[in-house]
Amino acid sequence: MQHKDQVLTNKEQRTILKRLLSYTKNHIKSLLVAFFLLIVATAAELVGPILIKIFIDDYLTPRQFPFEPLLWLAIFYIGLHLSSVVINYFQAYMFQKISLKLVQELRVDVFTNVERQGLKFFDQTPAGALISRITNDTESIKEFYLTVLANFVQNILFLIGIFIAMFYLNPTLALFCIVLLPLIFGLMQWYRKISSRLYADMSEKLSVLNSKMNETIQGMSIVQMFRQERRLRKEFSEVNEEHLQAGMKTMKLDGLLLRPAVDLISIMALILILSFFGITSFIGPVEIGVLYAFVNYIDRFFEPVNQMMMRLSLFQQAIVSGGRVFKLMDYKEYAPLQQGEYSPSIHNGEIEFKDVSFSYDGKSDVLRNISFTVKNGETVALVGHTGSGKSSIINVLMRFYELDRGQITIDGQPLETFSNKELRENIGLVLQDPFLYTGTISSNIRLNRDHLTDQQLKDAAQFVRANEFIEKLPNTYQAEVTERGSTFSSGQRQLLSFARTIVSNPKVLILDEATANVDTETEEAIQDTLKRMANGRTTIAIAHRLSTIKDADQIIVLHKGEIMEKGTHMELLQLKGLYHKMYLLQKGAELEQAQL
Structure with missing residues (x-):
């Protein structure tokens, strides 16, 4: 079995993603309930700025403060936030519960397939590499189910809701803001392309590290008897250094293409909005509530984008780890099985x-x-x-x-x-x-x-x-x-x-x-x-x-x-x-x- 990881193509990454998502089919009812709660919680958060816009434009600007309407507006606003907190708790709990079950099923599947392999497989495969795939790689996949999947769904829904609200407030400006989407999508694709190679290298170095550690611990009596501690410590340090350098490369990439790049796009968006309202003010009056709502939505727009970008690293790690795990699951050099339908019994043992x-x-x-x-x-x-x-x-x-x-x-x-x-x-x-x-x-x-x-x-x-x-x-x-x-x-x-x-x-x-x-x-x-x-x-x-x-x-x-x-x-x-x-x-x- 080959253990050196290769860079995954876009097609291979899509295939791995489909296989990871296929594990959710046995939990579809629970997922639908969790997604429904997620939609409700997202809607509750999105209505908040519109209520503030109503307060500013309908009551604060004309200096009209009728008690009963403002009381109901305040109750509705506070009630939305409280319900959002409660619903978010339950949907997060459900997503985490489902995620842990999915990883449990995946680990059982990969371990079951390893057990079915013939001894030839174990002759060629370092034990540390197997342990790394069954533990470390499935742990990375767990983050995909636990953190990435729910976060991406929530934030995509949130972004759709924001654009709906923006079109409701000002369709012209909302169309201008749509220009931001190709920039963000292009940034994500660029990050995935580069990070795929870096995370594959880091995963491979971790497998080598585990193999070296497992081999040393298993043979510790020989190590001490022949006084090989210094040599093995040096070899372990070298492998560990390679793993560190691979990790540093991913950190540099994350530091450059994640939040800083998104923050730059968000500043451009803010300049666009303020310029639009500034130019509009020369033509006619500007609704302060609409301006506030747009600035608030743009701020809220980039927060989920930032969250998705920050989780892209976890997503890419999960895809690389999923490729390694599925490669192990697809390996079929099984132990010899019975041939034919006739099953004789051993009586004499000749x-x-x-x-x-x-x-x-x-x-x-x-x-x-x-x-x-x-x-x-x-x-x-x-x-x-x-x-x-x-x-x-x-x-x-x-x-x-x-x-x-x-x-x-x-x-x-x-x-x-x-x-x-x-x-x-x-x-x-x-x-x-x-x-x-x-x-x-x-x-x-x-x-x-x-x-x-x-x-x-x-x-x-x-x-x-x-x-x-x-x-x-x-x-x-x-x-x-x-x-x-x-x-x-x-x-x-x-x-x-x-x-x-x-x-x-x-x-x-x-x-x-x-x-x-x-x-x-x-x-x-x-x-x-x-x-x-x-x-x-x-x-x-x-x-x-x-x-x-x-x-x-x-x-x-x-x-x-x-x-x-x-x-x-x-x-x-x-x-x-x-x-x-x-x-x-x-x-x-x-x-x-x-x-x-």
């Missing part, structure tokens, strides 16, 4: 690879013509040097990635015909680096599988001997688990991961160097457990320590994505090939370590 080839990038094969069979109750071990393709075999068997060529079957049925639910429920996977969630030990073993009882959780923990450390904790199975289980040892995290897998009683068990982070004593206990677990189950184990797979029914030796040797432990030793060399190297290392 697995067969038939000439399987696979590549992550579509160019270089990491697996080439892999063929082997694992029967029910058998244990097959995969061994080989780093990069030989062991984990890739697991990835395609779990259907995290689509095959390029060949076929994998379970119980004689093609892998792609099984539903993901069937595969996940019947294939248990234990990884070398277990991932624990914030919560409790119980919730980490259960993983929201509500049908599992507390006794089943305890039985699973006892089966893998995780209960030995769990029951020593103050709250046992309700003990708190911090982020990634950082308060537990590597071995304890692995045991919890093991219990999480065993509790579902899978028919196929996959161990990706599952005992690599467990001490020797615990490993021996787990090996005993594995023998019992393997009874009646298909087991595939990736092993680094060859001593742990001596009793496997079949050992497959991989090298550069190809099967080099197959056989039992003794058969492979007798071949005196790659496995024999690996075994001797490990034996020598173990002896040397024992002597030390």
Whole structure:
């Protein structure tokens, strides 16, 4: 996935705006009520200067002050203002409530689409960039719904009302004032064109900043161990400086093209009005009330223009952020899905690879013509040097990635015909680096599988001997688990991961160097457990320590994505090939370590 943001064309910006507005269709009734209140409040504000004009021209200028008409005029004027305040409160509340709901829906949609992506997507996408789009960019979009949309609608209505009032007072002067509209519209278009590029650059720099921060925090132990704080601080400062400079460019643009430019146009408008009334005064009398109303309306005219111009920056940020979010929502490299209508079930768990080839990038094969069979109750071990393709075999068997060529079957049925639910429920996977969630030990073993009882959780923990450390904790199975289980040892995290897998009683068990982070004593206990677990189950184990797979029914030796040797432990030793060399190297290392 490409992460560098490009400048949006006018057509693309219009498309994004339409998509943002499409989220309002489920709230159309509430929006209509809010817009009605907005119109009423706007009308109440617009009538005010006309009432003042009536007071000046009909009562103040001729010096006539009848009590009852003036009292009703004052009551009407005050009542309008009070009602405007109350109505504005309710319409603002409704707009804000709708806005928050719209952003909530948008965030759920984008997060849902991210969850549907295949692992290839996450291999290519920095976590910080994803977090930035789901949080920062949707926050910018929130301002569009919360601040920009209601403000633009209100001010456009206000401007229309002002021109209606101005035509009512003096049609000739109102026509002169219409000349101001193309100037303001042109200024807005010019600002949008320039700011689009600047805000895209600023958003991109923020994504890079988040990615750098996320990467540093995730690898803080390595950072401190190799004393990389100064280097990373320097890199972070450089990225932060780039983000600052991008922000300064937008501020300079806002400072030049927003209020100052509008204020200049407003001064020109005021000069136009005063000149018109000045010239008119040589021909005939000038109504002071009309002059006051026009000056008041011009002042009120430019206030909403200023508000819209000031919010153009928020609007442009929302459009840029919307483009980034929708690009993520439109990305469709989904995890492999079930093919065909027939949904077979896994009964025995017999697995067969038939000439399987696979590549992550579509160019270089990491697996080439892999063929082997694992029967029910058998244990097959995969061994080989780093990069030989062991984990890739697991990835395609779990259907995290689509095959390029060949076929994998379970119980004689093609892998792609099984539903993901069937595969996940019947294939248990234990990884070398277990991932624990914030919560409790119980919730980490259960993983929201509500049908599992507390006794089943305890039985699973006892089966893998995780209960030995769990029951020593103050709250046992309700003990708190911090982020990634950082308060537990590597071995304890692995045991919890093991219990999480065993509790579902899978028919196929996959161990990706599952005992690599467990001490020797615990490993021996787990090996005993594995023998019992393997009874009646298909087991595939990736092993680094060859001593742990001596009793496997079949050992497959991989090298550069190809099967080099197959056989039992003794058969492979007798071949005196790659496995024999690996075994001797490990034996020598173990002896040397024992002597030390």
